[in-house]
Amino acid sequence: MTTVALSPARRAWLVVADQELRDLWLGGRGLALTFAYSLLLSIITYLTATNSVLNFLEQREAVNLTLQIGVAFGALLVLLTTADALSGERERGSLESLLLAPVHRADLVAGKGMAALSIWLVAFVVSIPYLWFLARGVGIVGVALAGGLVVGTLLSLFLAGLGLLISSLATSNRVSLSLSLFVLLAFFAPTQLPSSAQQGWAGDLFIRIDPFSAGLHYLGKILVDGHNAGQEIAWLLSPLIAAGSAVLAALGASRFLTLRGGGPS
Amino acid sequence: MRHCAVTVAALVFVACLAVSARAATVLLQSKPVTATIGQLFTFVTTVENQSSSPAAGLVAHLNVLSNDPGTYVDPEDWSSHRTQYLPTIGPNRDLRLTWTVQVVNSGSFSVYVAVLPRHGAGDVVTSAPLRVTVAQRRTLNSSGVLPLTLGIPAIIGLLGLGAHRRRS
Numbered sequence: 372m373t374t375v376a377l378s379p380a381r382r383a384w385l386v387v388a389d390q391e392l393r394d395l396w397l398g399g400r401g402l403a404l405t406f407a408y409s410l411l412l413s414i415i416t417y418l419t420a421t422n423s424v425l426n427f428l429e430q431r432e433a434v435n436l437t438l439q440i441g442v443a444f445g446a447l448l449v450l451l452t453t454a455d456a457l458s459g460e461r462e463r464g465s466l467e468s469l470l471l472a473p474v475h476r477a478d479l480v481a482g483k484g485m486a487a488l489s490i491w492l493v494a495f496v497v498s499i500p501y502l503w504f505l506a507r508g509v510g511i512v513g514v515a516l517a518g519g520l521v522v523g524t525l526l527s528l529f530l531a532g533l534g535l536l537i538s539s540l541a542t543s544n545r546v547s548l549s550l551s552l553f554v555l556l557a558f559f560a561p562t563q564l565p566s567s568a569q570q571g572w573a574g575d576l577f578i579r580i581d582p583f584s585a586g587l588h589y590l591g592k593i594l595v596d597g598h599n600a601g602q603e604i605a606w607l608l609s610p611l612i613a614a615g616s617a618v619l620a621a622l623g624a625s626r627f628l629t630l631r632g633g634g635p636s
Numbered sequence: 637m638r639h640c641a642v643t644v645a646a647l648v649f650v651a652c653l654a655v656s657a658r659a660a661t662v663l664l665q666s667k668p669v670t671a672t673i674g675q676l677f678t679f680v681t682t683v684e685n686q687s688s689s690p691a692a693g694l695v696a697h698l699n700v701l702s703n704d705p706g707t708y709v710d711p712e713d714w715s716s717h718r719t720q721y722l723p724t725i726g727p728n729r730d731l732r733l734t735w736t737v738q739v740v741n742s743g744s745f746s747v748y749v750a751v752l753p754r755h756g757a758g759d760v761v762t763s764a765p766l767r768v769t770v771a772q773r774r775t776l777n778s779s780g781v782l783p784l785t786l787g788i789p790a791i792i793g794l795l796g797l798g799a800h801r802r803r804s
Binding site: 396397398399402403405406409410412413414416417420421430431432497500501504596 | 778
């Protein structure tokens with residue numbers, strides 16, 4: 372539960388973020404999610420390094436595989452956190468006291484979003500040793516880390532905005548979580564398209580429009596194909612627009628944040 | 637008379653198709669390649685139309701085979717763009733074709749390009765084989781992976797336990 376006591380010198384969203392960060396990390400939920408995330412990366416790294424089939428991959432592809440999984444699951448953790456942020460308070464009966472606090476609702480949403488983004492930053496820090504281990508032999512540690520940070524941050528911002536938007540309007544926590552995961556799967560689906568379906572202008576457009584496909588494709592271009600990061604920067608347009616739109620939508624929807632949910636009536 | 641003209645035109649068309657591939661030759665423009673697994677390389681072939689009439693409706697196809705028995709090769713793994721439908725090549729003109737290949741097996745291989753007409757009769761003409769020697773390479777040194785993959789979850793787990801004890 373978040374309780375807000377404003378001091379005049381601090382911005383309201385910072386106070387909310389501070390309280391949410393304590394809840395997330397001292398409450399243990401953040402560490403539990405990070406533990407699961409590190410286990411996943413450990414399994415992927417171990418298999419990549421020792422399994423005869425996966426180690427058959429070119430080393431750049433092994434780095435790309437691990438980084439894409441790290442970015443995708445890091446962003447997923449942000450979505451899980453934000454999808455619970457407001458609908459969870461509503462379900463636990465603590466939203467009323469939050470809404471009565473002298474805080475603008477946009478500050479409330481921004482503070483919760485900032486705290487949720489911390490889980491991506493921690494996930495990224497956790498992924499550094501794995502990426503270093505895999506990428507050290509081919510000299511792409513820096514590119515992998517920089518690319519992963521940029522793409523992961525954009526996708527995390529997008530999912531943070533999306534999760535908060537759904538959570539602020541959902542009537543129950545279950546609806547919020549299931550709808551968020553459904554939307555996430557819909558965005559992930561194009562990444563599984565067979566390569567033949569990605570050919571031609573329609574396939575290319577489809578991949579460029581979907582922020583997940585575009586972001587992960589960008590990582591593949593700079594890591595596997597060895598392209599310059601600036602040369603392929605157009606692939607980041609879709610994640611950038613999606614991140615900005617989702618954050619603005621979440622802040623805009625905060626006006627309709629009510630005790631019962633369900634959006635504007 | 638009219639039927640006769642149509643028949644002659646059809647015969648000429650079929651004949652053109654039949655000679656189009658035969659009149660074309662495929663020249664390999666690259667030297668033998670030495671690579672490691674996963675490496676991408678490109679090579680160039682030139683399709684020459686040596687006849688005095690245009691060569692239309694040709695298709696070029698890339699093939700890969702292992703020179704050693706026992707090595708399975710799936711050409712789809714080597715290149716996802718193995719077929720090129722060629723535009724009409726003018727009389728005594730040529731067309732450069734660039735092929736990008738990623739080596740996915742170790743050993744000795746031959747890569748060649750075949751050109752044939754898309755419809756009707758005609759011969760298949762092939763390029764000289766491009767010899768590719770691929771060195772076996774273990775892509776990742778796995779030593780040291782166990783401490784890493786066990787250590788990081790262990791550290792985070794201990795932090796979580798510490799936080800839990802502090803709360804309770």
